[in-house]
Amino acid sequence: MGSSNNNFLILSGAVLAVVLIGAGFYFLSASAGPEDDRSKMTAFDILRTQSLKSEGKCAFCGTLGTNHEHADFKVYLNNEAINFNNPAYFVKSSYVHVESGENPAETGNVIHIHARNVPLWFFFESIGMSFKESCFGFNSQLYCSNSGNKLRLFVNGVENSQLGNYVPKNLDKILVSYGKDSGIGEQLQSITSYSARTALGD
Ligand SMILES: [Zn+2]
Numbered sequence: 001m002g003s004s005n006n007n008f009l010i011l012s013g014a015v016l017a018v019v020l021i022g023a024g025f026y027f028l029s030a031s032a033g034p035e036d037d038r039s040k041m042t043a044f045d046i047l048r049t050q051s052l053k054s055e056g057k058c059a060f061c062g063t064l065g066t067n068h069e070h071a072d073f074k075v076y077l078n079n080e081a082i083n084f085n086n087p088a089y090f091v092k093s094s095y096v097h098v099e100s101g102e103n104p105a106e107t108g109n110v111i112h113i114h115a116r117n118v119p120l121w122f123f124f125e126s127i128g129m130s131f132k133e134s135c136f137g138f139n140s141q142l143y144c145s146n147s148g149n150k151l152r153l154f155v156n157g158v159e160n161s162q163l164g165n166y167v168p169k170n171l172d173k174i175l176v177s178y179g180k181d182s183g184i185g186e187q188l189q190s191i192t193s194y195s196a197r198t199a200l201g202d
Helices: 002-032 043-054 120-126 184-189
Strands: 069-077 110-113 130-132 135-138 141-144 150-155 173-179
Touching: 043 120, 069 135, 120 130, 150 184, 173 184
Parallel strands: 069 173
Antiparallel strands: 069 110, 130 135, 135 141, 150 173
């Protein structure tokens, strides 16, 4: 008699404990929300999204992991391609990055996008470059549009005036080009198609 009562009490206690722990986890995860999942953010992400949020302009902060898209891209400065197959550029942001993938040929040719509404400038800024208005920054040098040279963005072969504010879409072929008007055709041709061809991992 007494032992069956004890068993009941122990069982009730165990059930209550499970419910309380479950509720605790639920409230913790609910209050943390996607905005505060810093464990997955890089140092750049934490700093930059903080400043963007305080300025009230971040359409993508906190949406990490809600998306996974890919775009092939090239950047040419005076007809010379920047090589993004460089560990110094890998995964500097969790929102958008190049990375060393399973297919070595793809590495540095594909932007991986892990949130919605992430503009191109955010990617370039994360790797120490810049893409602001009519200037592209690379190796401490600014390449700005002037009378003889132009900074241009092409998306799927069509010129796009949004420049660094453009938000890449899945399977886009993106060209950023600075210089004289020559060579754009060849530059467009050089953009790879790995996003469309393969199921890319991360
Ligand atoms: Zn990916």
